[in-house]
Amino acid sequence: MRPEAIQIIKDEHFAIAAVMYCLRHLVRQMRDHGEAPNFPLLHAILDYIVSYPDRWHHPKENDYLFAAIRERSDIANALIERLEQDHRDGHPRIEDLKTRLNAFERAGEAAPFYAAAEAYAQTEWDHMRREEDELMPLAERVLTAEDWQRIHDAFRENDNPLYGIKPKEDAERLYQRILALAPAPIGYASGKGR
Ligand SMILES: [Fe+2]
Numbered sequence: 584m585r586p587e588a589i590q591i592i593k594d595e596h597f598a599i600a601a602v603m604y605c606l607r608h609l610v611r612q613m614r615d616h617g618e619a620p621n622f623p624l625l626h627a628i629l630d631y632i633v634s635y636p637d638r639w640h641h642p643k644e645n646d647y648l649f650a651a652i653r654e655r656s657d658i659a660n661a662l663i664e665r666l667e668q669d670h671r672d673g674h675p676r677i678e679d680l681k682t683r684l685n686a687f688e689r690a691g692e693a694a695p696f697y698a699a700a701e702a703y704a705q706t707e708w709d710h711m712r713r714e715e716d717e718l719m720p721l722a723e724r725v726l727t728a729e730d731w732q733r734i735h736d737a738f739r740e741n742d743n744p745l746y747g748i749k750p751k752e753d754a755e756r757l758y759q760r761i762l763a764l765a766p767a768p769i770g771y772a773s774g775k776g777r
């Protein structure tokens with residue numbers, strides 16, 4: 584049977600990918616169709632990236648999934664190094680995106696934000712594809728049931744209210760805000776959002 588941890592990680596990727604799609608859609612509507620910028624929505628998207636993938640999802644992968652694979656085998660070392668580098672790059676890249684969004688909002692400098700936002704979304708997609716298509720098959724070959732259980736528990740801990748941290752709840756709140764603010768083809772039908 585497939586480890587449940589894989590499905591949890593894929594579900595997290597699905598939510599992150601949906602937000603990336605929303606970001607790219609907005610950029611294209613503004614740049615190619617002259618749509619007015621929706622700054623509250625753009626800020627909500629960047630807040631989501633900081634509060635979920637950057638702060639929780641990537642570190643859990645480093646500390647549990649990647650570490651467990653390394654313990655069992657060096658089969659994926661080069662790939663893991665590449666993925667860890669993506670994680671390290673993630674923080675400065677989102678900070679850069681925030682700076683560019685502020686310049687867009689305050690000084691109308693749209694083009695640098697558009698370019699960085701599209702590149703960010705593409706890089707994040709490529710990263711998640713690499714994890715799912717290249718790393719997971721290797722992980723399934725080398726990890727034991729106990730390894731998967733530890734990874735599962737670590738990802739589930741993201742929901743654990745005992746520690747007073749509920750990152751998934753925070754992420755869900757931001758996610759709902761994004762859906763509520765997004766235009767109808769992506770978010771709720773207009774007027775029905777919160
Ligand atoms: Fe990752």
Ligand SMILES: [Fe+2]
Pocket residue numbers: 596640641644711714
């Ligand atoms: Fe990931």
